[in-house]
Amino acid sequence: MSFLSYLINGVSLGSVYAIIALGYTMVYGIAKMLNFAHGDVIMVGGYVVYIAMNTYGLGAIPSIIVSMIFCTVLGVVIEGVAYKPLRGASSSLAVLITAIGMSYFLQNAAQLIFGAETKAFSSVVSIPPLHLADGKLTITGEAIVTVAACIVIMAALMLFVNKTKPGRAMLAVSEDKDTARLMGVNVNATISLTFAIGAALAAIAGALLCSSYPSLTPTTGAMPGIKAFVAAVFGGIGSIPGAMLGGILLGIIENLVKAYISTQVADAIVFGVLIGVLLVKPTGIFGKKVHEKV
Numbered sequence: 435m436s437f438l439s440y441l442i443n444g445v446s447l448g449s450v451y452a453i454i455a456l457g458y459t460m461v462y463g464i465a466k467m468l469n470f471a472h473g474d475v476i477m478v479g480g481y482v483v484y485i486a487m488n489t490y491g492l493g494a495i496p497s498i499i500v501s502m503i504f505c506t507v508l509g510v511v512i513e514g515v516a517y518k519p520l521r522g523a524s525s526s527l528a529v530l531i532t533a534i535g536m537s538y539f540l541q542n543a544a545q546l547i548f549g550a551e552t553k554a555f556s557s558v559v560s561i562p563p564l565h566l567a568d569g570k571l572t573i574t575g576e577a578i579v580t581v582a583a584c585i586v587i588m589a590a591l592m593l594f595v596n597k598t599k600p601g602r603a604m605l606a607v608s609e610d611k612d613t614a615r616l617m618g619v620n621v622n623a624t625i626s627l628t629f630a631i632g633a634a635l636a637a638i639a640g641a642l643l644c645s646s647y648p649s650l651t652p653t654t655g656a657m658p659g660i661k662a663f664v665a666a667v668f669g670g671i672g673s674i675p676g677a678m679l680g681g682i683l684l685g686i687i688e689n690l691v692k693a694y695i696s697t698q699v700a701d702a703i704v705f706g707v708l709i710g711v712l713l714v715k716p717t718g719i720f721g722k723k724v725h726e727k728v
Contacts, residue, residue: 439571440693441686446577446646448685449584453639454662455669455677456591457632463672464608465625466526467517470533473659474540475512475633479505479640480650481544484553494558494641501637509633510626512536517629518622537656544652557645576646583642587635588678595674600627608672657701661688664708670718679719 454476461469479501486497516536520529561575595601603624606614615621636655643658644650661684669680687707691700711718 436693440689442571442573442577444686444689445682446574446580446685447689448665448682449580450639450643450646450681451658451662451665451684452584452678452681453587453635453642454658455666455681456587456674457635457639458663458666459669459671459673459677460591460604460628461632462666464604464628465517465521467529468533468663469512469517469629469632470530470659470663471512471516471536471540472632472636473655473657473662474537474544475505475508475636476640476643476655476659477544477650477652478508478540478655479637480555480644480654481548481553482637483558483641483644484555484650487556487558494560498558498638498641501641502634505633505637505640506630509629509636512633513626513629518625521625537659541652541656548652550652553650555644555648555650557648558641559645574646576642580642580646583638584678584681587638588674591631591674600624604628661704664705667718668708668711670720673718673720676718676720 454472457472457475458469461467461472482501482504483497486492486500487494492500516532517529520532523529557576559575559579561578563575564573564578565571566573595604603614603619604627606617606619607621607624611621614624639658639662640655644654662681665680665684666677667680668684669676669678671677684704688700688704691703695703
């Protein structure tokens with residue numbers, strides 16, 4: 435039963451990575467930008483939920499909605515202020531450096547506003563744990579809600595991208611920005627919408643992550659953000675199903691390594707597995723080869 439318990443916890447953790455990775459993969463797939471500040475939007479979302487619940491006494495669902503609205507606005511502002519001016523930059527290095535700078539800016543701003551001490555986070559999940567096999571196997575309410583949320587979010591995103599006009603505009607921009615613009619697609623609005631959706635997902639991920647691991651600091655989103663990026667690359671960055679599969683596999687691997695090998699080398703093994711996968715399939719599990727004209 436212990437193996438099954440570790441596996442379930444790994445799927446739960448991986449589902450959080452998957453939700454975060456969806457934001458990464460959408461932004462990269464459409465805007466061709468690596469938004470390394472995405473992990474820190476998770477932290478901001480966690481603080482908004484914390485303040486809404488503990489200072490203003492809001493319930494879990496209203497607090498998450500407020501966090502999603504706040505992070506959506508933040509995502510659009512970050513895109514407009516930090517990334518939009520660099521959209522036509524000749525080097526992608528400028529965008530990468532800006533993303534790293536924005537990440538540190540959010541971390542230090544949070545430290546100035548909320549302090550560096552760890553906050554005790556109250557879970558947004560009120561579902562009681564599920565006891566199976568005469569109590570030998572326990573599935574927490576947080577694990578149930580996290581996995582369910584991941585599945586619903588991925589299905590909703592797939593429907594949105596493939597069945598709605600804004601979603602088809604995203605697909606067009608991801609293929610060729612210039613051609614999409616000539617066909618009447620508002621490229622700037624489409625990219626801003628992508629950042630908004632990714633930031634809203636980060637808010638949900640922040641609430642679920644801090645519910646499963648009930649602590650909150652200005653650096654809470656840093657490592658999960660990096661691992662979610664790894665998950666996106668693992669599954670094939672730009673692919674929504676790939677982000678979900680990559681996140682879940684990464685969570686399972688990390689949890690099993692911590693349980694059976696060592697917590698100290700878990701991160702090293704996780705990144706080592708990524709290197710091994712990319713050596714065999716550089717585009718990731720669901721990634722497609724892109725042929726560039728020269």
